[in-house]
Amino acid sequence: MKPFTTLTGVAAPLDRANVDTDQIIPKQFLKRIVRSGLRDGLFFDWRRDPAFVLNQPAYRQARILLARETFGCGSSREHAAWALKDFGILALIAPSFADIFYNNCFKNGMLPAALPAAQVDRLFAAAAAQPGLELTVDLAGQTIRGPAGEFRFEIDAYRKQCLLEGLDDIALTLQHAAAITAFEQARR
Amino acid sequence: MPRTLVEKIWERHVVLREPGRPDLLYIDLHLVHEVTSPQAFEALRENGRRVRRPDLTVATMDHDVPTDPRPIQILDASARQQLEVLAQNCRDAGIRLYDLDSPEQGIVHVIGPELGLTQPGMTIVCGDSHTSTHGALGALAFGIGTSEVEHVLATQCLWQAPPKTLELRFDGALGFGVTAKDLILYTIGRIGTGGATGHVIEYTGPAIRALSMEQRMTVCNMSIEAGARAGLIAPDETTVAYLRGRRFAPSGAAFEQAAAGWLALASDAGARYDRSLVIDAAEVAPQVTWGTNPGMVTEVTGRVPDPASFADAGARRSAELALAYMGLKPGVAIEDIALDRVFIGSCTNARLEDLQAAAAVVRGRKVARGVRAMVVPGSQQVKAAAERLGLDRVFRDAGFEWRESGCSMCLGMNPDLLQPGERCASTSNRNFEGRQGAGGRTHLVSPAMAAAAAIAGHFVDVREWQA
Numbered sequence: 001m002k003p004f005t006t007l008t009g010v011a012a013p014l015d016r017a018n019v020d021t022d023q024i025i026p027k028q029f030l031k032r033i034v035r036s037g038l039r040d041g042l043f044f045d046w047r048r049d050p051a052f053v054l055n056q057p058a059y060r061q062a063r064i065l066l067a068r069e070t071f072g073c074g075s076s077r078e079h080a081a082w083a084l085k086d087f088g089i090l091a092l093i094a095p096s097f098a099d100i101f102y103n104n105c106f107k108n109g110m111l112p113a114a115l116p117a118a119q120v121d122r123l124f125a126a127a128a129a130q131p132g133l134e135l136t137v138d139l140a141g142q143t144i145r146g147p148a149g150e151f152r153f154e155i156d157a158y159r160k161q162c163l164l165e166g167l168d169d170i171a172l173t174l175q176h177a178a179a180i181t182a183f184e185q186a187r188r
Numbered sequence: 189m190p191r192t193l194v195e196k197i198w199e200r201h202v203v204l205r206e207p208g209r210p211d212l213l214y215i216d217l218h219l220v221h222e223v224t225s226p227q228a229f230e231a232l233r234e235n236g237r238r239v240r241r242p243d244l245t246v247a248t249m250d251h252d253v254p255t256d257p258r259p260i261q262i263l264d265a266s267a268r269q270q271l272e273v274l275a276q277n278c279r280d281a282g283i284r285l286y287d288l289d290s291p292e293q294g295i296v297h298v299i300g301p302e303l304g305l306t307q308p309g310m311t312i313v314c315g316d317s318h319t320s321t322h323g324a325l326g327a328l329a330f331g332i333g334t335s336e337v338e339h340v341l342a343t344q345c346l347w348q349a350p351p352k353t354l355e356l357r358f359d360g361a362l363g364f365g366v367t368a369k370d371l372i373l374y375t376i377g378r379i380g381t382g383g384a385t386g387h388v389i390e391y392t393g394p395a396i397r398a399l400s401m402e403q404r405m406t407v408c409n410m411s412i413e414a415g416a417r418a419g420l421i422a423p424d425e426t427t428v429a430y431l432r433g434r435r436f437a438p439s440g441a442a443f444e445q446a447a448a449g450w451l452a453l454a455s456d457a458g459a460r461y462d463r464s465l466v467i468d469a470a471e472v473a474p475q476v477t478w479g480t481n482p483g484m485v486t487e488v489t490g491r492v493p494d495p496a497s498f499a500d501a502g503a504r505r506s507a508e509l510a511l512a513y514m515g516l517k518p519g520v521a522i523e524d525i526a527l528d529r530v531f532i533g534s535c536t537n538a539r540l541e542d543l544q545a546a547a548a549v550v551r552g553r554k555v556a557r558g559v560r561a562m563v564v565p566g567s568q569q570v571k572a573a574a575e576r577l578g579l580d581r582v583f584r585d586a587g588f589e590w591r592e593s594g595c596s597m598c599l600g601m602n603p604d605l606l607q608p609g610e611r612c613a614s615t616s617n618r619n620f621e622g623r624q625g626a627g628g629r630t631h632l633v634s635p636a637m638a639a640a641a642a643i644a645g646h647f648v649d650v651r652e653w654q655a
């Protein structure tokens with residue numbers, strides 16, 4: 001997996017709460033058997049509206065998504081993370097994320113950063129004032145920088161390390177095969 | 189120190205604990221279906237890895253499958269491919285698969301408990317968010333993404349930080365005509381779709397104890413709709429009675445021994461939860477969702493809310509968007525909402541008791557003109573049991589379609605779909621935009637409420653019907 005360190009890019013504001021994974025990637029795109037090529041399915045129904053944020057020229061190259069609370073709720077479909085990544089979105093900023101979606105992002109080298117709602121409000125205001133606004137997400141320093149100021153986000157130390165180093169966690173776990181075998185034998 | 193049920197199950201499954209990282213947690217049962225697994229098997233192959241414990245892995249076909257009479261010819265080439273790939277992966281790895289020819293095929297969360305695969309005290313995962321259903325039997329069961337499916341296939345473990353716990357205690361008793369579905373919808377309406385994020389819910393209290401095992405599954409199923417990854421209920425005599433004689437449950441003396449262990453699995457008196465909330469079950473009335481998430485819900489005797497009545501700007505905007513999508517005006521009485529479709533099915537409400545509750549309302553009546561109504565049993569075993577009771581005739585005589593088992597119109601990956609603008613009373617769990625078909629409008633209700641709505645052509649208070 002590619003390490004995630006620092007990312008500077010356009011932040012697209014998606015001003016809706018409780019965006020569910022059915023919206024991020026509708027069911028018809030779940031019939032694929034590969035992880036790639038989901039870009040076209042991203043927000044498929046909403047993208048039929050020419051005014052939808054990701055259709056606007058300023059945001060076609062967005063690397064960061066600015067969102068509202070409980071982003072990614074609903075189904076466990078990792079296709080939601082895959083589709084965002086395929087579009088080019090590698091970091092997300094919101095007041096909160098649904099658990100499974102949050103987890104899925106890390107597995108794909110993407111950073112979901114949770115900030116207090118008031119700070120997310122300020123970022124939305126900045127994005128409205130300046131379409132195509134760029135932000136810098138610095139994972140090592142746990143900060144988000146932009147014209148609206150600098151904000152610090154919290155992240156679990158282990159998840160941070162995995163992302164910074166781009167670790168393959170299955171390889172890591174397999175190093176503990178002896179412990180797993182011992183556990184299995186002790187339970188017989 | 190007194191411990192909660194979740195802590196007890198957790199501690200028994202820790203393979204490795206090191207400072208500064210999550211625990212390595214052992215998984216007792218891994219359930220697999222066609223939609224979230226192909227990429228996991230593919231990655232295993234690419235990396236030359238094998239499935240560590242095919243004997244602890246069980247697969248079914250449910251999400252994509254048409255509900256037409258079997259044997260079916262699957263016309264959708266991508267669905268067919270996905271089902272073929274699952275069958276091949278299971279053959280290669282030696283994983284037991286309940287395919288479309290199996291008399292035990294069904295929705296993954298229906299067949300797990302039904303076959304006795306799900307047992308108290310287990311850790312259970314599946315690449316599906318409604319894995320929380322299995323918590324009804326006192327298992328710690330949660331949904332995972334495809335990368336974690338791959339991780340479990342390869343290692344039978346997951347790295348997990350211990351979750352926070354939320355006790356939802358239901359005092360009192362549910363009123364006449366009020367079901368487990370109403371109880372959980374009401375709860376989500378109160379705590380919100382993010383209300384339990386980061387927590388595992390333990391449902392406690394007399395109103396929970398009074399529920400049958402199938403009703404408990406309905407409650408635990410929708411834990412995810414409140415943001416919790418898992419929800420569970422301590423095992424009791426209801427649990428033991430349910431499991432006795434199930435295919436994969438222990439039998440004979442081994443069962444009695446296991447049952448004693450199950451009954452000892454409960455939160456200790458004085459155990460500390462991170463949060464607790466008490467709800468009076470007697471407050472709960474039959475519920476109907478009016479919006480585009482399960483927290484947007486009200487009583488059947490209520491009205492569609494006015495977005496202006498929400499104090500919070502975000503909630504107001506969400507309500508406006510939801511009403512626009514749902515084609516509803518503020519102030520409309522829920523009972524005045526007319527329906528085009530009725531769907532009785534899904535892992536929330538397609539077990540035998542659900543079908544019995546719906547059939548009791550339907551018996552001797554006719555589906556309203558202009559309404560298309562269907563029943564999709566949760567599994568082949570549910571279907572067979574219902575047919576032995578003659579429920580298929582009750583539904584068919586009333587004008588319902590009686591179909592084969594699968595996820596069906598819960599998420600519309602098979603041909604069962606709403607057309608744009610169609611309005612549906614559904615016993616499933618998600619009323620998200622487009623969930624049941626692009627442009628479709630979903631109202632979540634209990635099986636009895638769905639059945640009554642099919643007959644009346646609009647929502648009705650089932651308490652009056654049954655009285």
Ligand code: SF4
Nearest residue numbers: 318534535595598599
């Ligand atoms: S019935 Fe619906 S919620 Fe349940 S597993 Fe199938 S698609 Fe998911």
